[in-house]
Every structure is written in structure tokens, then in C-alpha cells.
Amino acid sequence: MLETAILGLLNSAPLHGYELRKRLNLLLGSFRAFSYGTLYPALKSLVARGLIETTEREAPAPAGRASGTRQAGAKSSGKAPLSGRRGRIVYRLTADGKEHLQTVLASSGPAAWEDENFDVRFAFFAQTDAETRIRILEGRRTRLTERLEAVRESAARTRERLDEYTLELQRHGLEQVEREVRWLDGLITTERDRALGRARDHSAGAQDAPAQRNKERG
Amino acid sequence: MLETAILGLLNSAPLHGYELRKRLNLLLGSFRAFSYGTLYPALKSLVARGLIETTEREAPAPAGRASGTRQAGAKSSGKAPLSGRRGRIVYRLTADGKEHLQTVLASSGPAAWEDENFDVRFAFFAQTDAETRIRILEGRRTRLTERLEAVRESAARTRERLDEYTLELQRHGLEQVEREVRWLDGLITTERDRALGRARDHSAGAQDAPAQRNKERG
DNA sequence: TCACGATGTATCGACTCGATACGTCGTGAC
DNA sequence: GTCACGACGTATCGAGTCGATACATCGTGA
Numbered sequence: 268m269l270e271t272a273i274l275g276l277l278n279s280a281p282l283h284g285y286e287l288r289k290r291l292n293l294l295l296g297s298f299r300a301f302s303y304g305t306l307y308p309a310l311k312s313l314v315a316r317g318l319i320e321t322t323e324r325e326a327p328a329p330a331g332r333a334s335g336t337r338q339a340g341a342k343s344s345g346k347a348p349l350s351g352r353r354g355r356i357v358y359r360l361t362a363d364g365k366e367h368l369q370t371v372l373a374s375s376g377p378a379a380w381e382d383e384n385f386d387v388r389f390a391f392f393a394q395t396d397a398e399t400r401i402r403i404l405e406g407r408r409t410r411l412t413e414r415l416e417a418v419r420e421s422a423a424r425t426r427e428r429l430d431e432y433t434l435e436l437q438r439h440g441l442e443q444v445e446r447e448v449r450w451l452d453g454l455i456t457t458e459r460d461r462a463l464g465r466a467r468d469h470s471a472g473a474q475d476a477p478a479q480r481n482k483e484r485g
Numbered sequence: 486m487l488e489t490a491i492l493g494l495l496n497s498a499p500l501h502g503y504e505l506r507k508r509l510n511l512l513l514g515s516f517r518a519f520s521y522g523t524l525y526p527a528l529k530s531l532v533a534r535g536l537i538e539t540t541e542r543e544a545p546a547p548a549g550r551a552s553g554t555r556q557a558g559a560k561s562s563g564k565a566p567l568s569g570r571r572g573r574i575v576y577r578l579t580a581d582g583k584e585h586l587q588t589v590l591a592s593s594g595p596a597a598w599e600d601e602n603f604d605v606r607f608a609f610f611a612q613t614d615a616e617t618r619i620r621i622l623e624g625r626r627t628r629l630t631e632r633l634e635a636v637r638e639s640a641a642r643t644r645e646r647l648d649e650y651t652l653e654l655q656r657h658g659l660e661q662v663e664r665e666v667r668w669l670d671g672l673i674t675t676e677r678d679r680a681l682g683r684a685r686d687h688s689a690g691a692q693d694a695p696a697q698r699n700k701e702r703g
Numbered sequence: 704t705c706a707c708g709a710t711g712t713a714t715c716g717a718c719t720c721g722a723t724a725c726g727t728c729g730t731g732a733c
Numbered sequence: 734g735t736c737a738c739g740a741c742g743t744a745t746c747g748a749g750t751c752g753a754t755a756c757a758t759c760g761t762g763a
Contacts, residue, residue, distance in 0.1 A: 284743065294651055437514040
């Protein structure tokens with residue numbers, strides 16, 4: 268799923284690795300944080316498969332012996348030769364990459380709503396059509412409800428022999444998941460309303476409020 | 486941290502791998518789920534370091550050639566020779582293991598409140614003394630507050646160029662962490678009250694209510 | 704009788720993280 | 734002036750982890 272995130276970000280603008288990682292971790296907020304040990308191999312793989320390409324703008328290396336020991340002395344070549352710091356490697360989507368991204372963003376199978384994928388898919392909902400959005404949200408909701416059920420049942424079978432702290436940990440975990448389900452409910456409702464409003468009456472373009480109208484649901 | 490969880494569970498009773506994993510995943514609830522690919526190497530390492538030992542009760546292998554190809558034919562040796570299914574490998578804490586576990590449970594350094602350790606430490610709070618519990622809860626709280634601050638600041642610097650869904654994802658992530666902080670607040674309060682009550686007045690043993698009195702703080 | 708699922712031990716490949724290395728550049732303390 | 738420090742920037746390594754899988758036993762029920 269890192270790959271999808273990379274493609275999604277590069278779809279807006281070409282970026283180099285460092286910036287890519289910053290935006291990635293901003294995008295996913297407090298959910299996940301990818302490290303360079305994950306990012307660079309993924310970039311390499313994407314290049315190898317022709318989905319992205321490197322465009323070495325602002326590279327100070329003249330030609331040949333690119334990453335050699337490059338003797339000191341290039342320091343005096345004036346400051347800011349183009350505009351950036353140093354030879355960064357800027358990545359850009361290829362035509363294949365764009366196509367692949369569209370395919371992925373249009374998919375709404377089980378893979379889209381598993382733990383490790385959902386937040387990335389959600390982050391690019393703006394590039395996903397409404398039907399797919401709803402299907403993914405509903406799939407995610409079902410997935411969480413199932414898990415809730417499994418944990419509850421499993422806990423019911425072994426309740427008596429757990430100490431208070433373990434119990435509290437379980438209670439808190441369940442509560443977090445329940446809250447997540449309610450969050451999804453709000454999003455689904457908003458999406459449905461939007462879809463209906465758009466279909467039924469699209470002349471009065473006033474109530475086009477975005478998806479976070481579900482703030483004050485205690 | 487898997488190791489601490491294993492030692493903590495084996496401190497109550499000797500267990501075999503399969504049962505250990507079940508309890509592990511019940512213990513950590515919806516937080517984490519360790520797989521066998523993690524569990525068995527960890528067990529092996531613990532045995533090698535002398536913190537746990539195997540006691541092969543209920544083993545059908547007679548002697549020698551223990552894990553050899555064991556020809557079919559042992560099937561007719563009567564059902565339920567002892568009580569269990571098959572030769573399981575039961576693990577048990579050694580004296581060194583008990584000592585090590587006590588040392589770990591008494592520690593309250595930064596390692597105790599990081600993401601990957603906190604829930605395991607919390608799950609064994611019943612075996613941890615009150616002072617350590619409070620220190621870990623407060624450390625965890627500080628950690629989360631710092632992260633909250635960092636994400637908020639980082640988001641403030643780049644707010645304008647994010648679409649509604651990304652924004653909503655961030656908002657939701659922040660809210661989850663805020664809720665976690667409030668949960669910790671409730672636990673810390675409860676722990677402080679308990680410590681005070683125990684010190685000031687320990688004759689009226691009626692109000693010894695456990696730690697989940699913070700349910701209806703919404 | 705025999706397929707299936709629960710129980711049980713064990714490993715492999717792929718992925719990810721955190722630490723680290725190496726290097727450039729701007730800034731501010733002294 | 735210089736030089737330490739931190740931001741920027743690319744890259745890899747070891748350790749830990751997951752999911753899938755393999756293999757084997759046993760009870761149950763079609």
C-alpha cells in the first residue's frame with residue numbers, strides 16, 4: 268500500500284524522496300509513519316516496473332562518474348546553481364503509472380478495507396468516485412463489526428479469569444473500535460446524502476458541504 | 486516486548502505454544518496479534534537464554550529418535566493416553582526467568598511507554614506496584630501529548646493545500662489520540678486515589694473499587 | 704469412511720522499522 | 734572567521750514481524 272500512496276502523491280506533483288516521506292507521514296497523520304528503509308526500496312521497485320521515472324533536475328553532477336568520490340572543490344562554483352540544495356532525485360509518474368493508479372483507486376475489493384490499506388485509500392478519496400467510496404466505507408464497517416463480534420465472543424468465554432487491568436485494556440480497545448464504527452457511519456451517511464443531493468437536485472448548489480459534518484455526534 | 490508478554494503469561498501457569506498465542510491475542514485484544522513466526526523464535530531465544538524451560542508432558546514419543554519420521558501405527562495405542570491431544574511442548578519459567586520478569590515489571594523508563602510496549606506493560610499492571618504504574622501512565626500521557634503537539638504544528642504549516650478527506654483523516658486521528666489522553670487521565674486519577682486511600686485510611690476496606698470507574702466521562 | 708475443522712509445532716519469504724552512514728548547505732554562537 | 738549544529742537528502746543493514754504454508758493428530762458428523 269505504500270506504493271499506492273506514492274503513486275497518489277506523485278499524481279499531484281513530481282517529488283523527491285525526502286519530500287515524499289514528509290508528505291506521506293503528514294498525509295497519514297498519527298496512523299502510520301513509513302521510514303526510508305521502506306520508501307527507497309519501494310521507489311526502486313516502482314522505477315523497475317516502469318510506473319514512475321526519475322528526472323534528475325538540479326543535479327550538480329556534470330556527467331559520467333556520477334556518484335564517485337567527487338573531489339572537494341565544487342564548493343566554489345557559486346551558490347544556488349539552480350535553486351535547490353543539491354542533486355535530488357525527483358520522481359514522476361509515467362503513463363503506465365497513471366493508468367495503474369486509476370485502476371487501483373477504482374478497485375473496492377476486500378483488500379481496500381483491511382487495516383493496512385484503508386487509511387491510504389481514504390486519504391485519496393478525493394480522487395475516487397463516490398460509489399467506490401461508499402463501497403469501501405461499508406466494507407470497512409463490516410470488517411470492524413466482525414472483529415468486534417469475535418473479540419466480544421472470545422472475551423465472553425474467558426471472562427472470569429482476567430484481572431481488572433486486562434479487562435480495562437479490552438474494554439478500552441473495544442470502545443476505540445466502536446467509535447471507529449460510528450465515525451464510519453457518519454461518513455457513509457454524508458456520502459449517501461451527497462450522492463442523493465447531487466442526483467435529485469443539482470441546481471441549488473448551496474449545501475455542498477464536505478464530509479466532516481459529523482462532528483458533534485457524541 | 487513479546488518476550489515480556491510470554492514471561493508474564495508463563496508466570497501464572499506453564500503453557501504450550503498454541504495456548505500461549507491464544508492467550509496473548511486475547512490479552513492484547515484488538516491491539517496487536519502475534520503470529521507463530523514471531524512466537525516460536527521468541528520461545529527458542531528465551532529457552533536458549535535460560536529464562537524458560539520445556540517440560541515435555543504428555544509426549545507420545547517413547548525415547549530416542551524423537552522427531553523422526555515416526556511410522557504410522559501409533560494410532561491404535563488407545564485414545565487419550567494421558568489427557569491431551571498430542572505431545573505438546575509445555576514451557577515454564579525458570580528461576581532466572583522469574584527474576585528477569587520482576588526486573589522488567591519494576592522498570593519504568595521511556596521504553597515502557599512507547600507504542601510497541603505500553604499495552605503489554607499495561608496488561609501486567611496487576612503484577613506491577615502502584616508507583617511504577619503511575620510513572621508509566623504519566624510517561625505515556627506525556628508521550629502522546631508531545632505527538633499531538635507535533636502533528637498539530639505540522640498540520641498548521643501546511644493546512645491550506647489538503648483536500649477534505651485528508652483533513653478528515655487527520656482530524657479523526659487527532660481525536661483518537663485525544664481520547665487516549667483522556668483515558669489515561671482517568672486511570673491516573675484512579676491510581677492516585679487508590680494510593681491515597683490506601684495510605685491514609687486502610688481500615689474501612691469497602692471502597693476498593695477497581696480501575697474502571699472512568700466509564701461515563703464523555 | 705472420510706472430509707473437515709480444531710489443535711499443535713514449525714519455517715519461509717516479504718515487508719517494515721529504527722539506527723546508522725555519508726554528504727551538502729545555511730545559520731548562529733563564539 | 735570558523736566551526737558546530739541542525740535541516741536537508743540518499744541509501745543500506747540488522748532485527749523483528751506477519752501471513753502463508755507445511756505437516757501431523759484427533760474428534761465429529763454427513
